[in-house]
Structures are given as structure tokens and as C-alpha cells.
Amino acid sequence: MHGAKEAGLSIKDYFSKAENVAEGQMLMRDKYGNDCLYAFFYAPLEVEAWGGEVIYSSDGPPNAGAPFILDPEKISQLKAPSVKETPCLVKVLQAIKLMKSRVEDTCPIIGVVMSPFSVPVMQMGFGRYLELMMQRPDLMDKLLRINEDFCVEWANAQLEAGATAICYFDPVSSPTVVDREFYLRTGFGVAKRTLARFKGPAATHFSSGRVLPIIDNVIQSGASVVGVSCLENLYEIKSACRGRITVMGNLNGIEMRRWSPVEAEEKVRQTILDAGAGGGFIVSDNHGEIPWHVPEDTLFAVSSAVRKWGMYPLAGAAGNDR
16 A cells, blocks of 8 residues: 555555556665565455455555355356456556566565455455355355365466465464364365465465464465464464474554654564574564555664664574574
8 A cells, every 4th residue: 555655646546557556566665675566456356356346445455345245045156257357457467567577587576366265254244254154064165166266367367477476365264263173174275275276386374363373284285485463472483484484474563553663673673583593584564564554764664674683694693593
């Protein structure tokens, strides 16, 4: 969203054109020194692709409107949209191509998909989806299979357009939402099948949800990176992931709105001390999106602190793996 500020546009106008988003990403990279470009528009993009409604806000992310699956019995009749024939998806592909033409191979471009296991929250509404999970596993499986095929087509189209890797948002798989045993019967299998069909690396992100109880399974699913929550101990997370998967996180984007520059530097310093030793760590917020109200002074402080405290060997880190 912050690209809209840099481009001097409203959030709705910003996302209306591929050129706006590509330019906004370049402006933010120049301003804050981002290590990558982010091809994410907004979460309900995939609902929009199916004909659903997107509700815009002047100071926050666009949200999904009314669910479009009102009768679970009609799931069998659903037909996924064609990625390269759907205007809102084509717009994202165009933005990726524009960014790729600007940076070539000098900067990673991150594409985004919603997990087939998590996107039904927007397709059906949370209540209906929970009922489907508990009462109609047959229909749930049909919906997941339809979503899997779409997710794979969408991810691979972004990679083909120039994305370096895909962020696989899967908050419903987090132990914050469903227990581990249910995840192992459902979301885990979905992730393994889906990620195996991506033609590039994937980062699994739980959108602020906890991950430690299922970290071994996330690794087994084929993910190369895991986005982790500020609700968990980052040192414990890194210890469980060391040498196995890259950790991304875990700055609290909500609290970030109230941080002073001094507090922002200290938060970044501590995350690097907790997880930076030995590499395999990407400093980021813990949700996948910086709230609109976080001021640029704070973002500058975060960026500056990464460069101050994130150069190897790490100041204050112990051992030979600094």
C-alpha cells in the first residue's frame, strides 16, 4: 500500500493500473533500500478473479466483500477463472513484467498466491468454511482440489512473468486457527501437493499466525522460507529452523505504528540478535503487509537499523556462526 503514498495516489487508484504498482515499488526501493520488489496487490484479488466484490478503504488494505459461495452443494459446479484471461490477474502479471524490465536479475521479485486451504475463508466466509470442514469433508476436498489447480496456474504465471519466488499465504493452517492434527489431515497435504507443482521456490507465510508446533511439517511441505509470528519466541523459531529453512519476520506491524525511531532500531537489533546468527534470516514484518498508518520515519529507522546491525559478523552475536 505504501507505494500509493510515494506515487501520490489513493489506494484504489494505485491498484487500478499495473504501471502504478510497478512504479510505486521502484520508488519504495529507492527510498527505503528494500531488498526485493513485492508484486502483491491485495488479498481479495483472487476473490475478484472469481467475480467477487472488493471493498476499498482510504487508509487500509482492500477487503473481500460478500462471499460468493453461499450454497456448499454448488461447489462441484465451480469453474476456476483462466489466469491469463482474467483482467485483475493480468494486471498483476503486467506489473511483474514491468518490474522485471527495470531490475532484470539484480533484485528479487516476489509473487503472491493464497493457499487453496486458506482462500475459502474469502470464498465462503469463515463460518461456512468451518462448517464445511466439520460436516462435509467430501465437499471440502472438492473445493480444495479446484483451488489447488487455480493456485498452481496463478503461481506459475507469475513466475513466467518474471517473479523470482512465490509467497504462499496460508493462515488457516496455523495452529492459531486449526489444531495440528487437523492441519496434518488437510492443509499439510494441500501444501505438499501444491508447492511441488510450482516452477520456482516458495515462502510459506501464516499472516501473523503461530508456526512453531508445525515447523517440521512446513519444512517437509517443500517451502524454502517460513514467515513467523511476533507471538512466538524468535530465538526458539530460529533454533528449530537453523540450516533447514530460512526464517522471515517477525516485527509487529501493528505496534510499529507507535514506535519511535529509537524503539524501531532496538526492535530490529533484537530480532537480528535472536535470529541472524549463521544466516538464513530475513528481517520483515510478521504479517506480510505494513499498515498504512506506520509513518515513514519509522520505516526509515527500520531500514537503517538493518544496515547498522545486520552486517556480518553480527555485533553481539556469540560463537563462530556470527
